[in-house]
Amino acid sequence: MKSTLRIACSRSHLQQVRDFVRDYLNSRNLPEITVNQVVLAIDEVVANFIIHANGEDETQxxxxxxxxxxxxxxxxxxxxxxxxxxxxTHQSPDLRAYIKEGRKGGMGMALVNRLMDRVEFFTRGNHTVCHLSKHLA
Known part of the structure; x- marks a missing residue:
């Protein structure tokens, strides 16, 4: 079973992405914890693409x-x-340093790397692609 979704680069579409992923995974009767982990990882990567790569440009x-x-x-x-x-490459951040500095942000990709088995970014032509994979029993 394959599924695809296209969204404009706006944070307003993040809930649509989460619902799409959750529905797809729930159709596989996976444990709720696994579904939540994958939804969180995909949400983080999509948000990074929207905000950092495309500057929330809704024409993209x-x-x-x-x-x-x-x-x-x-x-x-x-x-x-x-x-x-x-x-x-995102190493595990030093949480004590983050707390001491009162720093916010910058932990998302480290979390994605922990939640998924494989995280790869590469280019295809002049576009960026992220491939995530997770072994599911």
Whole structure:
């Protein structure tokens, strides 16, 4: 079973993405904790694409594809903007330093890396693609 969704690059579409992913995963009768983890990871990556890669430009769009194959969920998020967005490797942040500094933000991709089994960013032509995968029993 494959599913795709196209959205404009606006935060107002994040709930639509979460609902789309949740519905797709619930059709697989997965544990709620797994569904919540995947929804959170995809929501974070899509939000980063919308905000950081496309500057919330509603004339740009993102394509989201979900595919389930032999106990593995594969997710592809591709933007169609002109800016290449390739975040660096995200190590686990020093939470004590974050708290001490009162810092906000910057932890999302570290969380995505913990929730998913594989996180890859690459370019396809002049567009950015993120591939996420998670083994599901």
């Amino acid at each position: 769009f993102l394509d989201l594809k979900l595919a389930f194959s032999q106990h593995e969920l594969n997710v592809e998020i591709a933007d169609n903007g002109e800016t290449i967005y390739l975040p660096g």
